[in-house]
Amino acid sequence: MSILFWLGLAILIVYAILGLDLVIGNRSVRLLREVTPDPDDTLPRVSIIVAARNEERKILEALNSLLSLTYPDYEMIVVDDRSEDRTGPFLDGLATIVPRLRVIHVDQLPHGWLGKNHAQWLGSHRASGELLLFTDADIIMEPTVLTRAVTLLEAERLDHLAATPAMRMPTTFLAMFGASFIIFFSLFTRPWKARDPNSRRHIGIGAFNLVRAEVYRQVGGHETIRMRPDDDLKLGKIIKRAGFRQDVAFAPEFLSVEWYSSLPDVIRGLEKNAFSGADYNVALVLFGAFFHATCSVWPYVAIFVTSGATRALYAAVVCLIALLFMDCARFHKAKPWHAVGYPLTAALFIYILLRTMILNLVQGGISWRGTFYPLRELKKNRV
Numbered sequence: 001m002s003i004l005f006w007l008g009l010a011i012l013i014v015y016a017i018l019g020l021d022l023v024i025g026n027r028s029v030r031l032l033r034e035v036t037p038d039p040d041d042t043l044p045r046v047s048i049i050v051a052a053r054n055e056e057r058k059i060l061e062a063l064n065s066l067l068s069l070t071y072p073d074y075e076m077i078v079v080d081d082r083s084e085d086r087t088g089p090f091l092d093g094l095a096t097i098v099p100r101l102r103v104i105h106v107d108q109l110p111h112g113w114l115g116k117n118h119a120q121w122l123g124s125h126r127a128s129g130e131l132l133l134f135t136d137a138d139i140i141m142e143p144t145v146l147t148r149a150v151t152l153l154e155a156e157r158l159d160h161l162a163a164t165p166a167m168r169m170p171t172t173f174l175a176m177f178g179a180s181f182i183i184f185f186s187l188f189t190r191p192w193k194a195r196d197p198n199s200r201r202h203i204g205i206g207a208f209n210l211v212r213a214e215v216y217r218q219v220g221g222h223e224t225i226r227m228r229p230d231d232d233l234k235l236g237k238i239i240k241r242a243g244f245r246q247d248v249a250f251a252p253e254f255l256s257v258e259w260y261s262s263l264p265d266v267i268r269g270l271e272k273n274a275f276s277g278a279d280y281n282v283a284l285v286l287f288g289a290f291f292h293a294t295c296s297v298w299p300y301v302a303i304f305v306t307s308g309a310t311r312a313l314y315a316a317v318v319c320l321i322a323l324l325f326m327d328c329a330r331f332h333k334a335k336p337w338h339a340v341g342y343p344l345t346a347a348l349f350i351y352i353l354l355r356t357m358i359l360n361l362v363q364g365g366i367s368w369r370g371t372f373y374p375l376r377e378l379k380k381n382r383v
Contacts, residue, residue, distance in 0.1 A: 004306055008313040011295050015317060018187055019324045025192035026331050030152065032163060032251035037070070037147035043154070046074040046146060047129030047213070051119035052137040053081040053369050056090060058258070059137050067098065071146040077126055078137075079104045079119035081369070102126060112377070113226045115369050120231070121222035124213075132216055134209040134235070138257055139165060145254035149210055152249060159215045159244035162191075162236060163208035165255035166333040170262070176341030177266065177348060178259055179334035183325065184292075184349060188277075189233070194240065195247040203248045204236030207255055211235070215244050227381035229273040229368065234383045252333035267352055272368040274356040280379050285357045289350045296321070296346035 048066060052059055066076055080088045080103060091103045104122060109115050120134055131150065135141075145163075153161045167182075169175035193201035209232055219242045225234040240246055260266040278284040299321070302314040326336035360366055365374040 002310060004302065005310040005313060007294075008299070008302065008306075008310060008317060011299060012313065012317050012320065014295060015320050015324070019320060021190070022183070022186060022324060023327055025186070025190060026250075026328060028192045029331070030247065030249040032145070032148050032152070032249045033253050035148040035152045035249075037144045038151040038154070039147075041072045043072060043147070043150055044130035045128065046071060046131045046133055046150065046210075047124075047127030048074060048076045048133045048135060048146075049120055049123035049127060050076070050078045050135055050137050051081055051116045051123070052078055052083065052087055052091070053115065053119075054083050054085045054087060055137040056083075056085045056087045059087060059090070062136075062138055062140060063094065063101075065139075065141040065143075067100075068143050069141060069146050070143045071150070074100065074146065075128065076101045077104065077123040078102070079106060079123045081106050081115045081119040082109065084370070109371060114229060114231070114373060115371055117222045117226050117228065117231050121226070124216060124221055127213065130213055132211050132213050134206070134211070134232075136206050136257065139207045140256045142254040145208075145251060148254065149208070149249070149251075153210060156247060157245060158247055160204075160209070160211045160236060160239045160246035162194075162203050162205040162210070162232075162246070162248045163251040163255060164205060164248065164332065165207040165257045166252035167259045168256050169259065172338070173341060173344070174260065174263065174266065175335065176338040177345040179325070179329055179332065179338050180342055180345035181349070182332055182334070183328050186328070191248045194236065195245070197243075197245075200240075202233070202236040202240035203246065204232040204234065204239075205248070206232035207257055208251065209235055211239065215239060215242075218242065219244075225381065225383055227373070227378050228383060229276045229366065229373075229378070233277070237383055250331050252331075266348075267355070270352050271356050271359060272366050274353055275360045275366075276378065279382065280360075280375070282357065282361075285353055289353050292346045292350050297343050297350070300343040 078091055095101045095103045167178040169178050190201050191203040193199040194203040219238045224238050225231050228234045260269050299314045299317040322339040325339035329336045360375055365372055
């Protein structure tokens with residue numbers, strides 16, 4: 001047998017092992033739709049904290065969904081983080097007619113902070129709730145989602161609950177990439193292990209991070225992760241590391257977001273956290289790129305350049321990838337047939353990983369939300 005055959009066999013074994021973990025793991029995650037909302041008026045007060053910068057195009061729909069929540073006791077704190085469009089005036093006008101909305105304006109970013117992290121930290125200091133919900137300014141929420149999430153958090157005695165949104169994409173290829181990215185993210189983070197106190201795995205999702213206020217303050221909140229572009233995931237890490245209970249729930253029926261509006265937006269948007277997600281480890285990024293080139297792209301090429309038993313082996317790999325994609329899609333309201341785009345989306349992911357790392361190293365930092373952050377400062381905030 002040729003070396004290509006043995007490589008194909010190794011790839012098949014790798015996918016069988018990873019796939020089994022993914023299939024079992026996804027089925028162990030709670031589904032928010034199976035949680036019956038607790039109508040009890042004694043549910044703890046929730047402070048919803050939103051960091052907004054130049055969000056005039058999307059924030060109206062998001063805030064309308066927050067105002068439609070059926071939760072009995074909550075406040076909304078929106079932090080206008082140095083917006084240059086009409087986000088600030090719009091929020092001020094809305095606050096005059098919505099008593100539960102409080103608006104905070106940030107005119108200058110303190111040294112040593114990322115803008116979004118500072119905005120969320122500032123909002124937490126104005127919060128009066130026993131629970132804090134950190135969410136983004138473009139998240140659309142179904143009316144019962146908060147009641148369901150708090151019901152689950154209280155029933156399971158959790159300190160932190162993250163929930164996954166559905167991704168709304170304007171094009172088919174972006175939808176394919178979003179579904180593939182969920183698989184990449186899941187295999188990298190293994191979120192189903194977050195509940196295991198004996199595992200170092202953790203989870204945090206920017207769309208919906210619900211945390212007890214006393215726990216948030218005990219771990220130092222966003223001040224501990226003030227220079228982390230991957231703040232949502234790292235918030236989960238510092239909570240888990242401190243010994244508190246966390247979990248994740250699938251909630252695509254109750255949360256949605258237009259993740260990115262175009263392919264250039266995807267490439268630019270992931271510049272901020274693709275390298276930081278690997279803790280600025282060049283070797284880890286190179287391994288990730290090599291892994292996906294070998295295991296996620298090469299099998300599709302191999303079908304056309306090999307023959308006989310070797311081709312059949314790679315065909316089996318491709319079929320297994322498609323089955324795993326389709327199985328994962330059912331948990332995230334993605335379309336199973338989008339599996340046909342997997343090799344192209346994997347190639348795009350490789351490009352983003354390498355491009356981001358090179359840009360970060362060449363530029364000596366990242367540009368995010370109109371501010372440049374030096375890499376040497378970012379690296380200091382290791383978590």
